Amino acid sequence: MPAPRHQESTPANNGLTLILGAGAMGRLWAASLPAGQTRFLARAGTTPPAPYHYQFQNIHGDHQTVEVPFAQANDLPKASCLLVATKAPDTLAALKEHVSELPHYLPILLFQNGMGSQQQVAAQWPERPILAAVTTEGANRPTHEFTVHAGKGQTWLGPLTDAAVGIESKLLEHLSTSGLAIASEPNIQQRLWQKLIINAGINPFTAILNCANGDILQHPFYLDHIDALCLELQQLMAAEGMVPKSSIELRKNIEAVARATAANTSSMRADTLHKRPTEIDFINGYVTRRGKELGLDLAVNRMLTEQVKILTND
Numbered sequence: 001m002p003a004p005r006h007q008e009s010t011p012a013n014n015g016l017t018l019i020l021g022a023g024a025m026g027r028l029w030a031a032s033l034p035a036g037q038t039r040f041l042a043r044a045g046t047t048p049p050a051p052y053h054y055q056f057q058n059i060h061g062d063h064q065t066v067e068v069p070f071a072q073a074n075d076l077p078k079a080s081c082l083l084v085a086t087k088a089p090d091t092l093a094a095l096k097e098h099v100s101e102l103p104h105y106l107p108i109l110l111f112q113n114g115m116g117s118q119q120q121v122a123a124q125w126p127e128r129p130i131l132a133a134v135t136t137e138g139a140n141r142p143t144h145e146f147t148v149h150a151g152k153g154q155t156w157l158g159p160l161t162d163a164a165v166g167i168e169s170k171l172l173e174h175l176s177t178s179g180l181a182i183a184s185e186p187n188i189q190q191r192l193w194q195k196l197i198i199n200a201g202i203n204p205f206t207a208i209l210n211c212a213n214g215d216i217l218q219h220p221f222y223l224d225h226i227d228a229l230c231l232e233l234q235q236l237m238a239a240e241g242m243v244p245k246s247s248i249e250l251r252k253n254i255e256a257v258a259r260a261t262a263a264n265t266s267s268m269r270a271d272t273l274h275k276r277p278t279e280i281d282f283i284n285g286y287v288t289r290r291g292k293e294l295g296l297d298l299a300v301n302r303m304l305t306e307q308v309k310i311l312t313n314d
């Protein structure tokens with residue numbers, strides 16, 4: 001039974017959008033929402049500098065300079081929502097730095113890939129309206145000050161906590177002012193799983209083989225392991241109580257995305273090339289951990305997790 005919501009728990013459509021994580025995804029949203037209506041949350045303990053400027057290339061190739069102020073204390077009551085666009089391993093800690101300052105009714109929308117970070121956040125603040133987003137938008141930052149909207153996609157959002165049930169339409173109305181395609185997804189867990197499977201089947205192979213998404217498809221290392229990997233994903237879904245697709249179907253889905261994004265550098269390959277921490281613990285690492293909790297030894301997922309960690313000395 002959803003928890004009762006207070007009157008003020010409905011986000012205003014014309015309020016500010018707060019963004020935690022001023023990386024590629026955070027900057028895409030900041031550049032897309034109406035000018036002057038977004039604020040970045042500065043890292044705790046840092047003095048917010050003057051409004052942040054960066055170059056943004058939209059999906060048509062046009063360039064613009066985007067100016068986003070850092071949120072001040074008096075901005076917080078005027079906020080309609082908080083978009084969380086940190087990487088999965090940073091998300092819980094980043095939110096802990098800010099949550100006590102945020103109105104209790106403020107919708108918090110999580111953009112992380114993979115699985116596990118969303119559950120950590122929802123378990124930490126079950127009384128708050130927390131939602132997950134799954135997005136196929138593509139954004140990257142070739143240099144620190146330059147963000148590119150590289151692929152037009154679709155974003156789905158759905159509630160993770162009871163307090164978020166029923167607020168989706170107001171939030172959608174607000175975020176639709178960005179012009180980005182966004183829709184409600186009542187079964188956001190299923191959507192998260194679908195994305196998890198795609199990421200589990202593409203990202204570690206591209207990182208280990210140091211190749212573009214499409215190039216994994218002919219590689220012996222991929223061909224040697226993909227069927228066993230899909231079988232493990234199918235087993236885990238069944239153990240979770242979901243109606244799993246067959247492992248053959250899972251492989252088809254993975255390969256359709258690898259072909260559709262053939263020239264892309266996956267986020268995990270990009271992270272390993274830059275020696276940044278990857279999201280492996282929330283993708284194949286999550287699958288391995290969850291399997292263990294449910295009595296399954298998911299050896300291919302474990303092996304891929306270990307190999308990716310070696311690449312970044314993690």
Ligand SMILES: NC(=O)C1=CN([C@@H]2O[C@H](COP(=O)(O)OP(=O)(O)OC[C@H]3O[C@@H](n4cnc5c(N)ncnc54)[C@H](OP(=O)(O)O)[C@@H]3O)[C@@H](O)[C@H]2O)C=CC1
Pocket residue numbers: 020021022023024025026041042043044085086087088090093094095097111112113114135136137138139140141267279
């Ligand atoms: N980019 C994309 O196309 C897509 C991304 N996603 C998901 O969205 C999430 C974000 O991805 P992306 O934008 O590419 O990642 P980035 O690494 O570009 O951005 C993450 C940002 O979070 C900031 N950050 C980390 N910790 C804190 C903190 N404590 N307080 C404030 N800011 C913090 C980082 O700061 P700093 O730069 O200082 O380290 C960085 O700017 C990931 O989970 C990704 O998988 C999903 C689909 C597509």
Ligand SMILES: CC(C)(CO)C(=O)C(=O)O
Pocket residue numbers: 113198199202203213257261264265266267268
């Ligand atoms: C779908 C895919 C693999 C596209 O590159 C992705 O989500 C990622 O790189 O993390």
